[in-house]
Structures are given as structure tokens and as C-alpha cells.
Amino acid sequence: MPEGPEIRRAADSLEAAIANKTLTDVWFAFDALKPWAAGLVGQHVTQMETRGKALLTHFSGGMTLYSHNQLYGVWRIVEADETPQTTRVLRVRLQTAEKAILLYSASDIELLTPEQLAVHPFLQRVGPDVLDMRLTAADVKARLCSKAFCRRQFSGLLLNQAFLAGLGNYLRVEILWHTGLAPSHKAVDLSDEQLDALAEALLAIPRLSYQTRGKVDNRKHHGALFRFKVFHRAGKKCERCGGVIEKTTLSSRPFYWCPGCQV
Numbered sequence: 351m352p353e354g355p356e357i358r359r360a361a362d363s364l365e366a367a368i369a370n371k372t373l374t375d376v377w378f379a380f381d382a383l384k385p386w387a388a389g390l391v392g393q394h395v396t397q398m399e400t401r402g403k404a405l406l407t408h409f410s411g412g413m414t415l416y417s418h419n420q421l422y423g424v425w426r427i428v429e430a431d432e433t434p435q436t437t438r439v440l441r442v443r444l445q446t447a448e449k450a451i452l453l454y455s456a457s458d459i460e461l462l463t464p465e466q467l468a469v470h471p472f473l474q475r476v477g478p479d480v481l482d483m484r485l486t487a488a489d490v491k492a493r494l495c496s497k498a499f500c501r502r503q504f505s506g507l508l509l510n511q512a513f514l515a516g517l518g519n520y521l522r523v524e525i526l527w528h529t530g531l532a533p534s535h536k537a538v539d540l541s542d543e544q545l546d547a548l549a550e551a552l553l554a555i556p557r558l559s560y561q562t563r564g565k566v567d568n569r570k571h572h573g574a575l576f577r578f579k580v581f582h583r584a585g586k587k588c589e590r591c592g593g594v595i596e597k598t599t600l601s602s603r604p605f606y607w608c609p610g611c612q613v
Contacts, residue, residue: 354516355560375445402515423456476515480556491549494537505533505600
């Protein structure tokens with residue numbers, strides 16, 4: 351499943367394709383949304399906002415399209431009036447004079463008024479987004495130390511969207527390796543210095559992934575600006591201590607770590 355950085359990069363591409371351009375056609379598959387389509391024609395998308403793995407498409411008239419891709423949903427960008435050949439089921443089409451964005455296969459889709467958006471159950475449950483640049487390491491440290499989260503093992507906490515939205519499995523793995531922490535630890539177990547390091551990594555690594563994953567600088571060692579240190583590297587040497595990276599299953603997800611230096 352894509353994690354916060356991948357969702358945000360997808361939103362950037364969608365926004366670049368149609369934002370601030372007049373909508374010439376709007377189509378919804380679900381009967382509950384169909385009555386709204388005609389009224390959205392002539393408006394424009396003002397912003398495509400991410401809240402963890404949810405996408406909020408804001409329209410100039412004040413409504414917001416909430417969508418969550420879950421396991422199977424996917425957005426595509428096509429030329430206006432283009433109909434791609436695919437076995438996927440189309441759910442949403444937002445079209446301008448030049449481009450259209452299409453949402454396939456997702457089932458969690460709603461159109462919300464500002465009042466409904468403010469009390470939406472999923473958005474009320476999720477924590478602050480790690481890619482929200484207003485969020486600071488001090489804010490994250492306070493959440494780590496809060497009564498709600500301080501006694502939760504990191505193996506599960508770092509997948510819990512109520513803690514921080516946008517984290518996922520590869521980020522969980524890389525953050526814990528970066529900070530040299532075993533997944534069984536809890537915030538209550540850590541020193542103040544360890545808490546500071548973890549709080550900083552919980553923001554820095556997702557933001558580095560968002561900004562640079564897939565980009566290459568041939569002048570840098572290994573080329574990739576974002577490179578997995580342990581994820582999908584079972585059996586290989588840890589570049590920090592030389593130990594062997596292991597794979598196990600934690601919180602029903604594959605987990606990679608170095609027992610030699612994550613203590």
C-alpha cells in the first residue's frame with residue numbers, strides 16, 4: 351500500500367494537471383454523488399490536500415471530495431476525453447479542457463460540505479500528517495510522551511494513523527533502524543535524547559522520501575538520494591554495524607531490522 355510520501359507525490363501530479371482550471375465535465379459512479387456533478391461543472395479544483403493516506407479534493411464552490419484508495423484505488427491523469435483501456439472500474443472523472451483525472455477501483459468516496467468535512471469520522475481519528483510542514487519535532491515528542499501513546503510498542507504505534515498520519519511499513523522499518531531502536535520499545539522506555547532523535551526521524555525520513563525518492567544524483571555514493579537501509583534487505587549486511595539484517599512479521603506486516611545495532 352502506498353504510504354504518505356507516495357500519496358502526496360500523486361496529489362502533486364493530480365493538482366498540477368487540473369488545479370485552477372475550469373471543470374468542463376464531472377462524473378461520479380455512485381448514485382449518492384451523481385446529483386452533485388452538474389453543479390461542479392464550471393468550478394475549479396483549488397487544492398488537493400492529503401491527510402495521511404486520504405486525499406481531499408477541494409472545489410472553488412466550497413465542497414470537498416474525500417477519497418481513500420485503500421488497497422485497490424488508483425488515480426490516473428489522461429488527456430481530455432481520453433478513455434483508457436483498463437479492467438479497472440471507474441469511480442470519478444474530473445475533466446478540464448486539456449486534462450482529466452480519473453479515480454479507479456476505490457470504494458471510500460464522499461462529497462462533503464465544510465461542516466461535514468470538519469466532523470468526518472476518519473479525519474477526526476487520524477493524527478497530524480508527517481508531511482504537514484507546520485508539524486515540529488517538539489509536537490511529535492509530545493505525542494510520543496502522551497498518555498495515549500507512551501506505552502505502545504513501536505512495532506504497532508508507527509503503523510497507527512491515529513498517532514501520526516502518513517506513516518506505513520517501509521517508513522516504520524527505516525525510522526527504527528535510523529534511530530537504532532528495537533521494535534519492542536515504547537516511548538516510556540526511552541531517554542530524553544532517544545525521544546528527541548526518534549521525534550526528529552519520524553518527520554525527517556518521510557519528508558526525505560517525499561522530496562527525493564526515485565531521484566538520482568550520480569555524484570553521490572550509490573546515486574539514490576533516498577535509499578532503503580534495511581527494508582527488503584534481509585540477509586544483507588547492515589551498513590552501520592556489519593551485522594546481518596533479519597526479517598520477521600510484526601503487527602501482521604513484514605519487518606526488517608538489524609539485531610546487532612537496534613537494541
